[in-house]
Amino acid sequence: MKLLEDRIRKEGIVLPHNVLKVDSFLNHQVDPQLMFEVGKEFAKRFADKQITKILTVESSGIAPAVMTGLAMQVPVIFARKHKSLTLTDNLYTADVYSYTKQTTNKISIAKRFIEPNDSVLIIDDFLANGQAVQGLLTIADDANIKVQGIGIVIEKTFQKGRTLITKRNIQLEALAQISSLENGEVQFLN
Ligand code: 5GP
Numbered sequence: 001m002k003l004l005e006d007r008i009r010k011e012g013i014v015l016p017h018n019v020l021k022v023d024s025f026l027n028h029q030v031d032p033q034l035m036f037e038v039g040k041e042f043a044k045r046f047a048d049k050q051i052t053k054i055l056t057v058e059s060s061g062i063a064p065a066v067m068t069g070l071a072m073q074v075p076v077i078f079a080r081k082h083k084s085l086t087l088t089d090n091l092y093t094a095d096v097y098s099y100t101k102q103t104t105n106k107i108s109i110a111k112r113f114i115e116p117n118d119s120v121l122i123i124d125d126f127l128a129n130g131q132a133v134q135g136l137l138t139i140a141d142d143a144n145i146k147v148q149g150i151g152i153v154i155e156k157t158f159q160k161g162r163t164l165i166t167k168r169n170i171q172l173e174a175l176a177q178i179s180s181l182e183n184g185e186v187q188f189l190n
Pocket residue numbers: 018019020021022027060097098099100124125126127128129130131132133161
């Protein structure tokens with residue numbers, strides 16, 4: 001998606017350990033107009049799927065997920081992050097190792113928001129090693145609901161997230177694909 005790539009080129013800052021900072025439009029300050037375009041693009045790419053809900057993880061997945069929900073006219077559920085959880089009776093939970101924070105969080109979704117025939121689209125801001133998406137897939141499996149697709153705003157193709165997901169045979173769409181952040185420079189795939 002050219003609009004997104006242009007913004008990454010203009011405003012992205014490469015940090016150590018292969019982290020791209022895009023806090024001027026996605027991870028801290030949010031550009032609603034750009035996110036709306038992101039939402040419409042996901043809606044277009046998954047138009048042939050019967051989606052009843054969108055799943056994401058707080059906090060940076062929420063903006064693109066809500067805009068996709070708006071474009072697809074479906075509700076959005078964001079998994080909440082907790083350091084530890086003892087009362088998990090009414091929750092679906094999964095452990096997620098955070099690439100940027102280097103800590104493990106439990107993510108959870110209240111069971112009451114999931115219905116038996118739900119068929120969901122997972123949206124997230126970044127795909128690195130696939131741990132966040134894997135956590136949502138675990139929750140979807142536990143809840144016995146179908147995952148129709150995965151939409152990622154920025155994929156770092158040099159990390160192993162895609163390999164992990166494609167093993168599951170789920171449609172994966174990334175709106176910007178970064179093949180390298182070496183020497184502080186953003187290289188896009190193709
Ligand atoms: P994964 O679980 O795929 O290893 O990493 C995805 C999560 O880590 C995303 O939800 C995102 O919050 C964070 N993340 C991973 N790589 C980056 C990055 O390069 N920049 C930023 N801002 N967040 C990242």
